[in-house]
Amino acid sequence: MLSPERLALPDYEYLAQQHVLTYMEDAVCQLLENKEDISQYGIARFFTEYFNSVCQGTHILFREFSFVQATPHNRASFLRAFWRCFRTVGKNGDLLTMKEYHCLLQLLCPDFPLELTRKAARIVLLDDAMDCLMSFSDFLLAFQVQFYYSEFLESVAAIYQDLLSGKNPNTVVVPTSSSGQHRQRPTSGEASMLEGVEASLFCQCLENLCDRHKYSCPPPALVKEVLSKAQRLTFYGFLVALSKHQGTNQALGALPDKGDLMHDPAMDEELERLLVQVPGLANSVTASPETSCLPSRTPPRGASPWRPHHHPHKVDAESDGSTEETDESET
Amino acid sequence: MAALEKRRPAVAPGAGFSDGGRPTASRAAAGAESEEDFLRQVGVTEMLRAALLKVLEARPEEPIAFLARYFENLGLRSPASGGAGDPPGQLLLQQQRLSRALWHLRLAHHSQRAAFNNNVSVAYECLSAGGRKKKPGLDGRTYSELLRRICREGEAPDAAVAPLLRKLQCRDHEAVPLGVFRAGMRTCFVLLEFVARAGALYRLLEDPALAAADRRVGQAVLDTLEGALQTGDGDEAAPARYLEAGSRLGPDNVALAMDRAVVARRPCVPMHREEFLEKAAALFIAKVKPVG
Numbered sequence: 001m002l003s004p005e006r007l008a009l010p011d012y013e014y015l016a017q018q019h020v021l022t023y024m025e026d027a028v029c030q031l032l033e034n035k036e037d038i039s040q041y042g043i044a045r046f047f048t049e050y051f052n053s054v055c056q057g058t059h060i061l062f063r064e065f066s067f068v069q070a071t072p073h074n075r076a077s078f079l080r081a082f083w084r085c086f087r088t089v090g091k092n093g094d095l096l097t098m099k100e101y102h103c104l105l106q107l108l109c110p111d112f113p114l115e116l117t118r119k120a121a122r123i124v125l126l127d128d129a130m131d132c133l134m135s136f137s138d139f140l141l142a143f144q145v146q147f148y149y150s151e152f153l154e155s156v157a158a159i160y161q162d163l164l165s166g167k168n169p170n171t172v173v174v175p176t177s178s179s180g181q182h183r184q185r186p187t188s189g190e191a192s193m194l195e196g197v198e199a200s201l202f203c204q205c206l207e208n209l210c211d212r213h214k215y216s217c218p219p220p221a222l223v224k225e226v227l228s229k230a231q232r233l234t235f236y237g238f239l240v241a242l243s244k245h246q247g248t249n250q251a252l253g254a255l256p257d258k259g260d261l262m263h264d265p266a267m268d269e270e271l272e273r274l275l276v277q278v279p280g281l282a283n284s285v286t287a288s289p290e291t292s293c294l295p296s297r298t299p300p301r302g303a304s305p306w307r308p309h310h311h312p313h314k315v316d317a318e319s320d321g322s323t324e325e326t327d328e329s330e331t
Numbered sequence: 332m333a334a335l336e337k338r339r340p341a342v343a344p345g346a347g348f349s350d351g352g353r354p355t356a357s358r359a360a361a362g363a364e365s366e367e368d369f370l371r372q373v374g375v376t377e378m379l380r381a382a383l384l385k386v387l388e389a390r391p392e393e394p395i396a397f398l399a400r401y402f403e404n405l406g407l408r409s410p411a412s413g414g415a416g417d418p419p420g421q422l423l424l425q426q427q428r429l430s431r432a433l434w435h436l437r438l439a440h441h442s443q444r445a446a447f448n449n450n451v452s453v454a455y456e457c458l459s460a461g462g463r464k465k466k467p468g469l470d471g472r473t474y475s476e477l478l479r480r481i482c483r484e485g486e487a488p489d490a491a492v493a494p495l496l497r498k499l500q501c502r503d504h505e506a507v508p509l510g511v512f513r514a515g516m517r518t519c520f521v522l523l524e525f526v527a528r529a530g531a532l533y534r535l536l537e538d539p540a541l542a543a544a545d546r547r548v549g550q551a552v553l554d555t556l557e558g559a560l561q562t563g564d565g566d567e568a569a570p571a572r573y574l575e576a577g578s579r580l581g582p583d584n585v586a587l588a589m590d591r592a593v594v595a596r597r598p599c600v601p602m603h604r605e606e607f608l609e610k611a612a613a614l615f616i617a618k619v620k621p622v623g
Contacts, residue, residue, distance in 0.1 A: 007390050014390060015386075020383075023395060032369070032370075042406060043374065043375055043378060044378070044402045044405040044406035045402075045406045048399055048402040051396075052399045054395050054399075055393075055395055
């Protein structure tokens with residue numbers, strides 16, 4: 001009924017733990033940007049709507065990246081929004097490249113950093129060429145781990161590098177999020193005959209890390225379980241196992257189980273209802289509206305008379321990395 | 332509070348000058364200042380300060396949802412919405428007062444003593460504020476009405492709470508002092524929680540197929556509860572008595588009583604939820620001192 005730890009915290013810690021000030025500050029910024037709204041509806045109404053949208057998780061839509069990643073709740077909301085908006089991509093069985101997924105992310109968050117998408121793609125593709133195609137659910141599950149546990153993974157990468165080079169793990173200094181060099185793989189010269197590091201040692205270090213980490217990290221029991229399945233493993237081996245583990249998805253709580261990722265009957269119904277209303281589209285209800293703004297390599301499915309109008313414009317506006325597809329579709 | 336004050340200037344310039352390249356330092360300072368002035372003038376600063384204080388006082392588990400409800404309520408109260416029409420009738424005004432008082436009372440759990448007492452005082456002020464046709468002060472009728480509403484919305488069976496209302500009620504035209512009001516409110520909320528927990532206890536005893544519990548077992552649990560409550564009786568409520576009551580309610584003690592009850596094998600009719608709750612509530616209510 002009541003969790004007493006919350007009541008025992010000092011005021012400032014309670015507020016920080018719940019990110020109350022983050023949202024209050026943001027509410028004030030939003031209010032200052034929309035001064036005309038408050039003269040019409042009143043300040044209390046403005047704040048009511050703001051905090052309601054935070055509760056519902058719609059507050060991160062089209063916001064700047066620094067805000068989208070500011071709190072665990074914002075990250076989970078963003079993952080959920082991404083899934084809900086582009087689920088039909090997966091349902092149609094489209095395979096997309098890393099750059100294309102990045103375009104989708106940028107539709108929701110215009111300044112979403114490419115680096116993060118690339119890291120997520122690496123979890124799926126490992127050593128394969130980075131322009132390989134990925135399925136929606138593979139990408140989504142890898143992306144959620146990379147995005148949600150970003151800072152944690154940075155620290156894990158640093159620990160992994162130290163273990164590889166034979167340093168004592170207990171003297172590891174956790175880097176700040178600004179250091180990004182430790183992703184480099186060991187050159188074949190310095191890597192030992194066996195690939196990766198010893199799982200039990202790695203596990204010990206990660207347990208320590210979970211204990212003192214101030215950002216969100218996966219449940220320690222889960223990390224342990226993932227690591228107990230192998231004798232040795234590589235950094236990306238660990239990430240793959242973590243992202244594919246059912247428990248990770250459950251602990252994070254933003255998405256449904258993997259089997260249900262494509263399943264959302266209420267949303268499907270809503271989509272069909274909307275599509276019926278679009279004139280000239282009545283016979284092609286299987287085509288989804290979201291895919292229309294994608295640079296797509298497959299020919300348009302069904303009759304979609306609106307496609308040529310939307311397509312070039314959207315691509316110009318939202319993607320800067322996928323020129324080849326744009327060229328293709330414009331010719 | 333100070334934290335919010337200190338942090339705001341750091342945020343405001345970014346919001347104001349997102350379009351204008353790099354503003355000069357003086358321009359930024361002037362902008363921040365005018366934005367702060369703006370926030371103060373339209374009442375945002377004051378409103379957020381009050382909201383933050385409420386959050387800290389109540390420490391809700393989900394502060395963001397709490398804030399959404401807080402501002403929603405604030406919006407309903409402000410004259411800007413719905414204040415333009417005819418002045419509301421006395422009855423409507425009375426209802427609004429009651430809702431507002433209820434809302435204050437629910438902001439903090441009764442175990443958070445300081446916050447709860449504070450909210451009780453605010454609710455008391457709400458109800459006793461004078462109006463055009465109303466003299467200041469809280470009368471027994473309004474107080475009883477509030478008690479009834481709290482119980483009704485607390486989802487406890489009527490039969491279980493009715494004896495409490497009889498004990499706590501004041502006469503319709505009696506003036507109700509703050510002390511009586513506070514004790515009444517607290518007792519009412521504690522009873523509701525007690526009944527809720529008794530309900531949870533009953534669910535453990537209940538046979539889902541019959542929607543009823545074994546009377547012998549139910550009665551044994553109630554007797555144990557009564558025994559534990561009686562330990563608390565005495566001149567002073569020494570901590571040792573709480574410990575003793577606790578030990579009487581320990582799992583082994585209750586299990587022993589239940590076991591004995593089943594072994595006795597007296598024929599009986601099943602016990603239903605209402606009856607169990609009523610009897611449990613009666614044990615509690617027997618301890619409540621009547622008003623006056």
